[in-house]
Amino acid sequence: MEMDTGRQPKRRLFGSVRQSLRAQIGLIVLLSYLIPVVLLGVFTGGFLMKKLENQTRAAITSGAEQAWTLTEQKIQRTLDLARDATYDGELMDSWQKWKDGSVGDNEYMRLGRSYLERKYSREPLLSFVACFPVEKPDMRMYLRNGAMENTGELQALCETVLAMGEELDTRCRFIRFGDNIYLVRNLLNLRMERFGMLILGINEESVFRPLTELGQEWDAQVAVRLDDCGDPETEWVDLGSGLTDDRKEKLYYTRLSGDIENGLNVQLTMDRRKQYSEVYSFQMLLLVMALLLLPIMILIGVYLSRRIVKPLTLLSAASRRIEEGKLGATVPLNGEDELGRLGRSFSQMSLRLKELIDKTYKEEIELKNAQILALQSRINPHFINNALEDINWTARMEGSENISSMVTSLSVLLNATMAREDRRLVTLREEMEVAEAYIYFIEQRFGTDLTVNREIEEKAMDGILPLLTIQPLLENAVEHGIAPAGGGVITIRCSLNDACMHVEIINTGRETGKEDRERIEAALHGQPTGKHLGLANIVNRLRLIYGESVTIRVDTDTPGQTTVSIVIPREIH
Known part of the structure; x- marks a missing residue:
C-alpha cells in the first residue's frame, strides 16, 4: 500500500507531461540548449582547422617558391654562359682567321676547343658542350661525352640545331633531344651575321636539384617545362599559377612564367592527405565527437517527428483534401494532449460539414x-x-x-x-x-x-x-x-x-x-x-x-x- 501511494505522484507527473503540449515544448527547448553548444564547438573547430590549413598552405607555397627561385637562378646561369660565347669574341676571332685563311682547319679547331675547355670544363651545370661553323658543320668542336660521335647521335643533334638556327636570330632556346636537354644559340659576328652554332648540354640533376629534393621531401611528383621541353603528360595550358586544392586527393603547386622566353614552368603534385595530415587528424577528432552526439540527436528527431511533425502533417493533408472537395476527411489522432483533442475535433467537424453540404447540395x-x-x-x-x-x-x-x-x-x-x-x-x-x-x-x-x-x-x-x-x-x-x-x-x-x-x-x-x-x-x-x-x-x-x-x-x-x-x-x- 505504501509503494502504490509513492507511485501516484510520479504517474500524475508523467501523465501531465504526456497530455500537455506545452510541457513537451519545454522539454524540446531544454534539449535545444545543447545544440548551440555543439555548434559553438564545431565553429571553434572549423576556425582552428582553417587556420591550420592556411599555415600548411603558406609553408608549401614558401618552400616551392624557394626551390623555384634557386632553379631559375641556375637556368639564368646557363643562359649567361651561352651568351658569353658571343660576347667574349674569341670564337668569332678564331672563325675570322679561319675564314681569311690565316689558320688552317686543325688550328681553327684547336683554338675553338681551347676556348670551350677554359670556359665550360669546370661548369657543373653543363654535361656537354659543342660548337661548329655553319659553313662546315662537320668541323665539330666539343667537350665530354665523346661517345656521341661514334653512335651518330652528335651528328643528328648538330643537323637538328643547324636547321633551328635559321629562326633563332639572337635568342637562346632549350630543346630535348633523346633523353637530354640542350641549350642552343647562334654565334654572331659584329655585323650580326651567323657564323656558327653553340650547343650546351644541361646537367638536369644539377640544375633541377632544388626541385627534385623538395619533391622527395614532400613525396611529390615534379613536372618541369623549359620552352618546348616539358612533361608530355601535363596539360600546361589549363594550369593556373599558385596553390590549387581539388578538395579530393591532390594538391597542385604551379609556377608559370607566362610568355617569357626561356621561362621556367613548374608543377608539384602532392598527396593532399599527407600535406594536410594535421588537419585530417583534427577532423577525425571532430567526427568522433559528432558520432558520440549522434544517438542523442536521433532520439530528439524521432520524438519531434512522432509527437509534433506527424500529427501536424496529417492535419495539413486532411485540410488539403477538404480544400480539393473531398469532404469528410478524418485524421487518426486520438491522444490526450492538445494535438489529439484537435485531431478529434477536426474529424468531427469534417464529417458534420460533409453531411450538411451533401444534404443542401x-x-x-x-x-x-x-x-x-x-x-x-x-x-x-x-x-x-x-x-x-x-x-x-x-x-x-x-x-x-x-x-x-x-x-x-x-x-x-x-x-x-x-x-x-x-x-x-x-x-x-x-x-x-x-x-x-x-x-x-x-x-x-x-x-x-x-x-x-x-x-x-x-x-x-x-x-x-x-x-x-x-x-x-x-x-x-x-x-x-x-x-x-x-x-x-x-x-x-x-x-x-x-x-x-x-x-x-x-x-x-x-x-x-x-x-x-x-x-x-x-x-x-x-x-x-x-x-x-x-x-x-x-x-x-x-x-x-x-x-x-x-x-x-x-x-x-x-x-x-x-x-x-x-x-x-x-x-x-
Whole structure:
C-alpha cells in the first residue's frame, strides 16, 4: 500500500507531461540548449582547422617558391654562359682567321676547343658542350661525352640545331633531344651575321636539384617545362599559377612564367592527405565527437517527428483534401494532449460539414432539375403540335410527296425532346441538328417566301448551351414575325470567345406593337404569356442554370425586324 501511494505522484507527473503540449515544448527547448553548444564547438573547430590549413598552405607555397627561385637562378646561369660565347669574341676571332685563311682547319679547331675547355670544363651545370661553323658543320668542336660521335647521335643533334638556327636570330632556346636537354644559340659576328652554332648540354640533376629534393621531401611528383621541353603528360595550358586544392586527393603547386622566353614552368603534385595530415587528424577528432552526439540527436528527431511533425502533417493533408472537395476527411489522432483533442475535433467537424453540404447540395440539385424538366415538358408538346399541324397542312396541299422527309425531321425533333431528357447541356452542333429539322418544316410551309441565313463560326459548333434553346426562338420568330407577314428572312448568328457564346436570332416580318413589347418584357422577366411561352421558358431555364451571369435581350427598335440576343457564359457558376 505504501509503494502504490509513492507511485501516484510520479504517474500524475508523467501523465501531465504526456497530455500537455506545452510541457513537451519545454522539454524540446531544454534539449535545444545543447545544440548551440555543439555548434559553438564545431565553429571553434572549423576556425582552428582553417587556420591550420592556411599555415600548411603558406609553408608549401614558401618552400616551392624557394626551390623555384634557386632553379631559375641556375637556368639564368646557363643562359649567361651561352651568351658569353658571343660576347667574349674569341670564337668569332678564331672563325675570322679561319675564314681569311690565316689558320688552317686543325688550328681553327684547336683554338675553338681551347676556348670551350677554359670556359665550360669546370661548369657543373653543363654535361656537354659543342660548337661548329655553319659553313662546315662537320668541323665539330666539343667537350665530354665523346661517345656521341661514334653512335651518330652528335651528328643528328648538330643537323637538328643547324636547321633551328635559321629562326633563332639572337635568342637562346632549350630543346630535348633523346633523353637530354640542350641549350642552343647562334654565334654572331659584329655585323650580326651567323657564323656558327653553340650547343650546351644541361646537367638536369644539377640544375633541377632544388626541385627534385623538395619533391622527395614532400613525396611529390615534379613536372618541369623549359620552352618546348616539358612533361608530355601535363596539360600546361589549363594550369593556373599558385596553390590549387581539388578538395579530393591532390594538391597542385604551379609556377608559370607566362610568355617569357626561356621561362621556367613548374608543377608539384602532392598527396593532399599527407600535406594536410594535421588537419585530417583534427577532423577525425571532430567526427568522433559528432558520432558520440549522434544517438542523442536521433532520439530528439524521432520524438519531434512522432509527437509534433506527424500529427501536424496529417492535419495539413486532411485540410488539403477538404480544400480539393473531398469532404469528410478524418485524421487518426486520438491522444490526450492538445494535438489529439484537435485531431478529434477536426474529424468531427469534417464529417458534420460533409453531411450538411451533401444534404443542401442534393436538395438544390433536385429542385433545379425538377424546375428545368418541368419547363422542358411544357415546351415539348408546344412544338410537336405545331409540327404535326404542318405535316397535316402539307399533306392536304401537296399530296404525300414530302411526307417521308417531314417524318424524318419530326423524328429528330422527337429525339431532342424525349431521348435527351436527362441531358441539360448539349453542343451547338447537336442543337443545330434540332434547329435544322424545324427549319425543314417551316421551309415546306412557306416555300420561297422564307429565307434562312446561317452565320455560325466553325469553332462555335463545339460550344455548350442548354438543350432546346435555338429551336423555340426560331418558332417564336415564325409565329410572331414570319407567319403574320406571309414570309421573310431569319438569320441565325453564333460566335464563341474565351469567356462566352453569343447567339442571335434575327427575323423580319410584322412590326412589333406596344402590346407585343409588353408581352416580350414580361417574358424576359420569366413571366409566360399565351403568345410568348417559349421565350419565357428559355429565360427561366437559362437563369436556373447560369444564374445572373447570362444575358438575354430582345431588340425591336428597327421597324419590321426583331433581334433576340443571348450571351451564355462558358462556365457554370
